[in-house]
Amino acid sequence: MSSTDLLLAPDALPAGFRFACVTAGLKASGKPDFALAIADAPASAAALYTANRVQAAPLIVDRKHIARSGGKIRVVAVNSGNANCATGEAGIQAAEQVCAAASEAFACHDYEVFPSSTGIIGVPLPAEKLVAAMPAASAQAAGTAEAFSAFARGILTTDTRPKVASARAEIDGQTVRIVGTCKGAGMIGPQLVPHATMLGYIFTDAAIEPAVLDSYLRASVDTSFNCISIDGDMSTNDTVLILASGTSGVALPAGHPAFRIALDAVCLSLARQIVHDGEGVTHVVELQIKGAPSDADARTIAKTIAHSPLVKTAWAGMDPNWGRLMAAIGYSGVAIEPERINIWFGRHEICRNGGRSPLYDEAQAHAYLQQREFTVRIDLGLGSGTCNFFTTDLTHEYVHINADYST
Amino acid sequence: MSSTDLLLAPDALPAGFRFACVTAGLKASGKPDFALAIADAPASAAALYTANRVQAAPLIVDRKHIARSGGKIRVVAVNSGNANCATGEAGIQAAEQVCAAASEAFACHDYEVFPSSTGIIGVPLPAEKLVAAMPAASAQAAGTAEAFSAFARGILTTDTRPKVASARAEIDGQTVRIVGTCKGAGMIGPQLVPHATMLGYIFTDAAIEPAVLDSYLRASVDTSFNCISIDGDMSTNDTVLILASGTSGVALPAGHPAFRIALDAVCLSLARQIVHDGEGVTHVVELQIKGAPSDADARTIAKTIAHSPLVKTAWAGMDPNWGRLMAAIGYSGVAIEPERINIWFGRHEICRNGGRSPLYDEAQAHAYLQQREFTVRIDLGLGSGTCNFFTTDLTHEYVHINADYST
Numbered sequence: 022m023s024s025t026d027l028l029l030a031p032d033a034l035p036a037g038f039r040f041a042c043v044t045a046g047l048k049a050s051g052k053p054d055f056a057l058a059i060a061d062a063p064a065s066a067a068a069l070y071t072a073n074r075v076q077a078a079p080l081i082v083d084r085k086h087i088a089r090s091g092g093k094i095r096v097v098a099v100n101s102g103n104a105n106c107a108t109g110e111a112g113i114q115a116a117e118q119v120c121a122a123a124s125e126a127f128a129c130h131d132y133e134v135f136p137s138s139t140g141i142i143g144v145p146l147p148a149e150k151l152v153a154a155m156p157a158a159s160a161q162a163a164g165t166a167e168a169f170s171a172f173a174r175g176i177l178t179t180d181t182r183p184k185v186a187s188a189r190a191e192i193d194g195q196t197v198r199i200v201g202t203c204k205g206a207g208m209i210g211p212q213l214v215p216h217a218t219m220l221g222y223i224f225t226d227a228a229i230e231p232a233v234l235d236s237y238l239r240a241s242v243d244t245s246f247n248c249i250s251i252d253g254d255m256s257t258n259d260t261v262l263i264l265a266s267g268t269s270g271v272a273l274p275a276g277h278p279a280f281r282i283a284l285d286a287v288c289l290s291l292a293r294q295i296v297h298d299g300e301g302v303t304h305v306v307e308l309q310i311k312g313a314p315s316d317a318d319a320r321t322i323a324k325t326i327a328h329s330p331l332v333k334t335a336w337a338g339m340d341p342n343w344g345r346l347m348a349a350i351g352y353s354g355v356a357i358e359p360e361r362i363n364i365w366f367g368r369h370e371i372c373r374n375g376g377r378s379p380l381y382d383e384a385q386a387h388a389y390l391q392q393r394e395f396t397v398r399i400d401l402g403l404g405s406g407t408c409n410f411f412t413t414d415l416t417h418e419y420v421h422i423n424a425d426y427s428t
Numbered sequence: 429m430s431s432t433d434l435l436l437a438p439d440a441l442p443a444g445f446r447f448a449c450v451t452a453g454l455k456a457s458g459k460p461d462f463a464l465a466i467a468d469a470p471a472s473a474a475a476l477y478t479a480n481r482v483q484a485a486p487l488i489v490d491r492k493h494i495a496r497s498g499g500k501i502r503v504v505a506v507n508s509g510n511a512n513c514a515t516g517e518a519g520i521q522a523a524e525q526v527c528a529a530a531s532e533a534f535a536c537h538d539y540e541v542f543p544s545s546t547g548i549i550g551v552p553l554p555a556e557k558l559v560a561a562m563p564a565a566s567a568q569a570a571g572t573a574e575a576f577s578a579f580a581r582g583i584l585t586t587d588t589r590p591k592v593a594s595a596r597a598e599i600d601g602q603t604v605r606i607v608g609t610c611k612g613a614g615m616i617g618p619q620l621v622p623h624a625t626m627l628g629y630i631f632t633d634a635a636i637e638p639a640v641l642d643s644y645l646r647a648s649v650d651t652s653f654n655c656i657s658i659d660g661d662m663s664t665n666d667t668v669l670i671l672a673s674g675t676s677g678v679a680l681p682a683g684h685p686a687f688r689i690a691l692d693a694v695c696l697s698l699a700r701q702i703v704h705d706g707e708g709v710t711h712v713v714e715l716q717i718k719g720a721p722s723d724a725d726a727r728t729i730a731k732t733i734a735h736s737p738l739v740k741t742a743w744a745g746m747d748p749n750w751g752r753l754m755a756a757i758g759y760s761g762v763a764i765e766p767e768r769i770n771i772w773f774g775r776h777e778i779c780r781n782g783g784r785s786p787l788y789d790e791a792q793a794h795a796y797l798q799q800r801e802f803t804v805r806i807d808l809g810l811g812s813g814t815c816n817f818f819t820t821d822l823t824h825e826y827v828h829i830n831a832d833y834s835t
Contacts, residue, residue: 075754331830335830349661351664352481359481
């Protein structure tokens with residue numbers, strides 16, 4: 022795929038937005054590192070941020086701007102190559118400088134600009150490079166699938182490919198479009214709060230009040246971005262933002278099923294694309310937990326399994342060593358009863374009543390785990406709590422990517 | 429070192445115990461896999477077990493036997509090569525069979541036998557092999573440094589070397605001896621409860637009542653075995669047992685400083701030996717956390733750092749990327765204030781007030797991290813809570829050891 026290939030069909034793009042991407046010079050590689058999305062008019066905005074207590078400077082600025090503007094955003098300005106985190110007051114000022122330059126270039130208030138950063142933590146952000154790149158970005162901005170594709174590429178760091186999803190909702194005979202893009206391959210253990218260096222940007226042409234948009238976003242994020250993990254390291258910069266331009270003319274109240282389903286689909290697709298592009302991933306695993314005391318307990322068990330180095334290395338080795346799963350379930354903190362636990366790899370029963378299943382066939386289990394994607398189903402036999410969670414194996418390549426002395 | 433080398437000085441061994449180690453045939457390698465310790469007379473016993481809710485069969489039997497015997501144990505019977513966990517009622521029966529055979533061989537009650545197992549989870553334990561090996565073990569048992577050394581080797585699994593520590597306490601002009609051995613290199617994230625497949629066995633010739641022995645053991649384990657982590661995977665089989673034969677004639681009340689210090693030294697030495705022998709370890713890291721709201725908070729932060737794949741791979745790469753430390757501190761759940769955090773690598777100040785220190789010298793920091801052992805000091809600037817914690821890096825070799833399809 023060439024770097025100019027379209028990542029979505031031209032008619033999938035919601036109207037009311039323009040996109041741009043330039044090279045400001047933050048990345049040693051010389052790749053594009055400054056991506057902008059511009060709403061033609063102030064767009065309703067809702068955003069969720071990482072639950073990490075160490076928060077990058079742009080997140081602090083974003084909260085202030087969204088409060089000040091009453092949930093209306095004109096410009097999203099995303100740099101890759103530097104996280105602008107653990108940079109103190111100077112980091113806040115750097116983010117504000119970028120906003121000031123964007124407000125001038127796009128004729129809006131500085132508090133209508135939403136900055137984002139991703140990259141290395143603890144290194145001062147050279148805001149002057151982003152400021153200097155602003156005129157070129159402004160000249161280039163366009164409401165086309167090409168420009169959106171460039172935006173999707175400009176936000177990447179260790180990702181091997183861009184991530185894009187789109188959906189339509191038919192509402193009272195009219196069409197509402199949703200398109201989203203995100204980045205992330207490592208430091209992925211998001212908990213967006215009400216939680217994610219995962220960055221996600223979603224655009225729709227529906228007309229939705231900011232508070233209503235927020236409730237849609239929270240619901241969709243909870244079963245998508247909040248149900249994935251690569252290394253379990255929760256980032257300081259995770260952000261998911263949705264902007265609604267209203268250009269479709271379709272005004273949406275809270276809880277409209279068609280819109281909710283479409284937004285769920287976009288968020289889930291983007292979240293899964295992150296897992297598939299996880300650092301060093303050779304296996305993508307869907308954990309289907311059921312029979313837990315509560316949904317929260319099911320998620321706790323899924324996360325514990327997804328963060329176990331022994332489970333993840335067994336997956337890398339296609340090793341059906343299910344005892345490691347039992348151990349992780351046992352230390353999850355959930356009040357499980359071992360003798361009620363049943364485990365399947367796909368359709369293959371592995372564990373019955375907490376012990377090796379009489380149907381267990383090691384060769385068959387090993388063969389099943391050789392697929393790039395597989396499913397581990399666990400029934401705890403206790404209640405009605407469930408969770409579907411996507412995670413990865415832990416491979417030599419993950420260690421290689423992250424142990425390389427590259428600062 | 430040959431397999432018959434002494435692991436401790438002959439006069440370090442407390443009197444009142446004999447040791448044996450034979451090959452029962454559980455390990456494919458044909459290495460010794462069945463180790464026994466025999467007290468000449470019922471010895472005071474105290475034991476701590478894993479906090480994992482999935483508990484191996486021997487732990488269930490151990491609790492029952494210690495309760496039944498009033499904290500008096502005659503025989504410790506440890507097999508390596510099979511964890512006897514997730515083996516259901518048959519697993520309990522297998523452990524009981526081993527106890528019955530030991531009670532016959534050593535002329536004691538079956539409830540005076542303390543079985544332990546370590547190895548693969550979910551595979552039935554062939555008790556008949558251990559029963560068949562009992563006469564040879566009985567014939568061989570001896571109160572010598574050679575026999576103790578064989579015991580220390582017989583309990584190993586993926587360990588690359590045996591682990592032994594000893595200490596003496598002078599009490600009212602008399603000498604009390606303590607000697608301990610342990611195993612563990614992977615699935616190490618112990619939390620021994622009042623918490624650990626770490627197995628530890630400590631022997632002393634002091635005369636101590638079981639309840640008093642228990643209080644000594646809990647205090648020493650809390651700052652040793654409970655303050656280490658390799659992969660953070662808490663095992664289903666972790667056990668630490670101390671036996672006091674009383675043969676020194678020195679009767680000890682609770683809280684005797686000299687005994688406490690000696691036991692602390694043995695436990696800390698054994699715990700650190702486990703970390704040094706961690707699977708694939710190339711760096712051993714001492715985390716010194718201070719200024720936390722509480723000791724418990726300091727430990728939570730230490731554990732979060734010790735379980736972060738991004739921090740551990742950075743250590744493997746000798747990468748001074750301290751932003752990963754900040755991210756882990758931030759998602760630990762402790763109510764930290766980022767701008768109060770200071771970090772040093774040894775004597776090198778890395779982070780001041782939550783940002784890069786003006787003294788930060790990347791080349792110097794990188795050079796410091798090239799040592800096999802180094803210290804990361806973190807001052808949270810909030811309270812008086814502290815924790816010293818030992819952990820490891822995460823390397824290619826760890827992945828190799830655990831991703832090999834070897835079931």
